[in-house]
Amino acid sequence: xxxxxxNPLLNRLRKGRVMFLLLIFVIVSGWCYVDSSIETGxxxxxxPTNFGNRVNIPADNPTTxxxxxxxxxxxxxxxLSSNNKLSCSSCHQQDKAFTDGRAFSPGVxxxxxxxxxxxxxxxxxxxxxxxxGRASGLEEQAMTPLTSPHEMGQSLTTSAQKLTQATNYPxxxxxxxGDEKITGDRIVKAISQFERTLISxxxxxxxxxxxxxxxxPDELKGMELFNTMPHPxxxxxxxxxxxxHGGPKTYMELFHNNGLDSLPKDSGMEILTRLPADRGRFKxxxxxxIAFTAPYMHxxxxxxxxxxxxxxxxxxxxxxxLSSFLQGESNEPGGKSLKLLPVEKKQxxxxxxxxxxxxxxxxxxxxxxxxxxxxxxxx
Numbered sequence: 001x002x003x004x005x006x007n008p009l010l011n012r013l014r015k016g017r018v019m020f021l022l023l024i025f026v027i028v029s030g031w032c033y034v035d036s037s038i039e040t041g042x043x044x045x046x047x048p049t050n051f052g053n054r055v056n057i058p059a060d061n062p063t064t065x066x067x068x069x070x071x072x073x074x075x076x077x078x079x080l081s082s083n084n085k086l087s088c089s090s091c092h093q094q095d096k097a098f099t100d101g102r103a104f105s106p107g108v109x110x111x112x113x114x115x116x117x118x119x120x121x122x123x124x125x126x127x128x129x130x131x132x133g134r135a136s137g138l139e140e141q142a143m144t145p146l147t148s149p150h151e152m153g154q155s156l157t158t159s160a161q162k163l164t165q166a167t168n169y170p171x172x173x174x175x176x177x178g179d180e181k182i183t184g185d186r187i188v189k190a191i192s193q194f195e196r197t198l199i200s201x202x203x204x205x206x207x208x209x210x211x212x213x214x215x216x217p218d219e220l221k222g223m224e225l226f227n228t229m230p231h232p233x234x235x236x237x238x239x240x241x242x243x244x245h246g247g248p249k250t251y252m253e254l255f256h257n258n259g260l261d262s263l264p265k266d267s268g269m270e271i272l273t274r275l276p277a278d279r280g281r282f283k284x285x286x287x288x289x290i291a292f293t294a295p296y297m298h299x300x301x302x303x304x305x306x307x308x309x310x311x312x313x314x315x316x317x318x319x320x321x322l323s324s325f326l327q328g329e330s331n332e333p334g335g336k337s338l339k340l341l342p343v344e345k346k347q348x349x350x351x352x353x354x355x356x357x358x359x360x361x362x363x364x365x366x367x368x369x370x371x372x373x374x375x376x377x378x379x
């Protein structure tokens with residue numbers, strides 16, 4: 001009788017079983033990893049405690065490391081536009097704190113957007129999006145520029161088809177969602193995951209709040225002006241900014257008419273609500289990295305911070321819907337406007353420059369992964 005290890009049939013069976021187990025291992029490994037460099041698992045969103053925990057993450061779109069990676073790929077993906085030339089990053093460039101330096105941005109057809117591209121920063125806490133607040137979440141917001149005929153100009157169905165034909169995306173979607181099916185809903189959710197990671201929390205102002213930076217005299221005086229309401233009768237001078245831009249994030253989810261026009265060309269929220277009280281009301285943007293986000297206002301009318309400060313100091317236009325925070329505020333008894341002194345304007349801008357977060361605009365985790373991939377292929 002043959003010894004078991006010399007039995008040809010038994011050996012073939014053993015080899016077959018080994019090959020089968022190896023195949024199973026490869027299959028299982030294949031859906032777990034696209035590339036060993038892509039981390040998987042829950043994404044830890046890190047931010048200072050003074051930012052608060054009232055974050056906005058839908059239950060059906062938890063933030064994962066692989067989801068953020070896919071979202072970052074899609075944020076910089078030109079295949080999502082009808083001419084294969086535009087991506088989300090075309091209007092939201094990292095070195096400009098995710099704005100584009102234009103008053104209005106050209107879409108695939110060359111037509112300009114009706115409003116200025118807003119900075120994408122600290123969106124984790126936001127609940128209303130766009131200048132008029134018409135979107136109630138990042139997922140809803142992302143669909144608009146992707147599908148608008150005058151922005152990226154492509155249906156989500158077409159975008160999904162184009163990504164399905166690409167070599168890398170089906171495997172990436174499988175890593176994130178468990179199967180290779182690419183849909184518009186999944187595209188939007190992944191982009192939203194990435195955008196929630198765009199947290200800016202290391203400016204000199206943040207460092208000051210945690211006791212790691214000593215402001216200059218001008219910065220300190222500017223900070224005081226920023227946070228103070230004027231009371232000329234008591235000898236108290238202020239710039240009256242914190243009503244709308246207060247708190248460590250320099251952002252509160254408010255919508256105001258800030259006196260740009262007595263008869264606004266763009267009616268703002270009134271277009272949605274049809275309420276006269278909402279005429280010329282727009283979302284109050286964060287002041288984070290404001291030195292990098294010119295031009296300013298919903299229509300990009302101001303090119304410099306000096307122009308912005310001059311507006312609030314001397315050029316508020318009266319109207320029935322003007323914000324109550326801007327009515328009757330002055331540093332002069334009985335004054336009709338704020339009337340900051342030239343030195344106070346300089347000090348206020350010194351404080352605004354404290355809000356620059358250099359780490360945010362250079363963070364490699366927010367950069368274009370396609371450029372990195374191209375660079376690696378060359379080497």
